[in-house]
Amino acid sequence: MKLVMAEVFNSWQGEGGSVPGSAFGRRQIFVRFAGCDLNCAWCDSREYIDASRVSRWRYEVEPFTGEFEYRPNPAELDDVVDAILRLDTGDVHSVSYTGGEPTLQIRALKALMEKVKSLGFDNFLETHGGLPELVKEVAHLTDYASVDIKDETAKATGDWKALVLREVESIRVLKEAGAKAYAKLVVTSKTKPENVRWYAELLKGLAPLVIQPREPIEISQEKLMELYREASLVMGRKNVGLSFQVHKYLNVL
Numbered sequence: 001m002k003l004v005m006a007e008v009f010n011s012w013q014g015e016g017g018s019v020p021g022s023a024f025g026r027r028q029i030f031v032r033f034a035g036c037d038l039n040c041a042w043c044d045s046r047e048y049i050d051a052s053r054v055s056r057w058r059y060e061v062e063p064f065t066g067e068f069e070y071r072p073n074p075a076e077l078d079d080v081v082d083a084i085l086r087l088d089t090g091d092v093h094s095v096s097y098t099g100g101e102p103t104l105q106i107r108a109l110k111a112l113m114e115k116v117k118s119l120g121f122d123n124f125l126e127t128h129g130g131l132p133e134l135v136k137e138v139a140h141l142t143d144y145a146s147v148d149i150k151d152e153t154a155k156a157t158g159d160w161k162a163l164v165l166r167e168v169e170s171i172r173v174l175k176e177a178g179a180k181a182y183a184k185l186v187v188t189s190k191t192k193p194e195n196v197r198w199y200a201e202l203l204k205g206l207a208p209l210v211i212q213p214r215e216p217i218e219i220s221q222e223k224l225m226e227l228y229r230e231a232s233l234v235m236g237r238k239n240v241g242l243s244f245q246v247h248k249y250l251n252v253l
């Protein structure tokens with residue numbers, strides 16, 4: 001089976017903060033898929049959005065060295081599995097599937113998750129969650145899930161409210177299948193408190209929320225705490241946390 005890959009590397013999970021389901025600070029093997037159907041204004045993986053322009057993928061040759069070798073796309077599933085296995089340092093918490101949007105290549109994602117599970121790893125899915133019908137196909141294979149809620153200011157797609165409702169549905173599907181799932185909201189200085197209240201109403205009783213400032217950070221700490229409070233007042237004080245992209249500060253992948 002073939003898939004369009006971006007990269008495979010070994011690092012620690014830099015996002016997720018301290019809410020249940022987060023793997024922040026855990027060592028992972030990251031598998032980044034090429035291609036995305038959204039277009040977030042601040043996407044830090046912009047070069048992988050258009051899969052047709054990702055002519056080759058790269059895999060780290062030695063764990064945590066940042067030294068890569070390149071292979072043409074589409075990748076063979078077996079070659080991706082080999083790349084994962086050579087990055088197994090024996091202390092890996094889980095294998096993270098990210099992108100781009102991994103669920104867009106659902107058949108390959110499912111086959112890879114099945115294989116990785118059979119090899120004894122847990123699966124961690126990083127998704128925009130906009131396609132719950134696809135998420136459903138891998139929910140039973142997902143141990144952990146970080147599902148984005150795309151704020152209006154992300155300008156990810158035309159009908160942002162419909163997208164939010166689908167993202168929440170994906171979280172429901174994942175939770176019903178037994179995955180440890182949390183929601184991640186990337187916020188900017190323009191994020192409206194009333195929108196955060198709405199996301200919080202949708203998530204209340206379903207999953208915890210981390211609020212992650214867009215990098216590079218431009219939101220004030222005062223505003224960040226205002227949004228935290230809005231969410232917390234609706235969802236409960238134990239169900240909200242902050243998340244920062246710590247890997248970017250420490251210059252790791």
Ligand SMILES: C[S@@+](CC[C@H](N)C(=O)[O-])C[C@H]1O[C@@H](n2cnc3c(N)ncnc32)[C@H](O)[C@@H]1O
Pocket residue numbers: 036042043044045098099100101102126127128129147148184186212213214215216245
């Ligand atoms: C590149 S996305 C890939 C997975 C999936 N497409 C998604 O958006 O959830 C991985 C994570 O990085 C976050 N992210 C991307 N660019 C960011 C930025 N400039 N600042 C903060 N978070 C960012 C996304 O919100 C998402 O949680």
Ligand SMILES: Nc1nc2[nH]cc(C(=O)O)c2c(=O)[nH]1
Pocket residue numbers: 011012013014015030098099126247252253
């Ligand atoms: N260290 C590290 N942590 C991450 N958490 C989410 C990432 C992603 O791009 O999905 C990511 C990433 O690219 N690197």
Ligand code: SF4
Pocket residue numbers: 036037038039040043044045046049099100101128156
């Ligand atoms: S959904 Fe994820 S990969 Fe796609 S544009 Fe947004 S942040 Fe980037």
Ligand SMILES: [Mg+2]
Pocket residue numbers: 044045
């Ligand atoms: Mg990233």
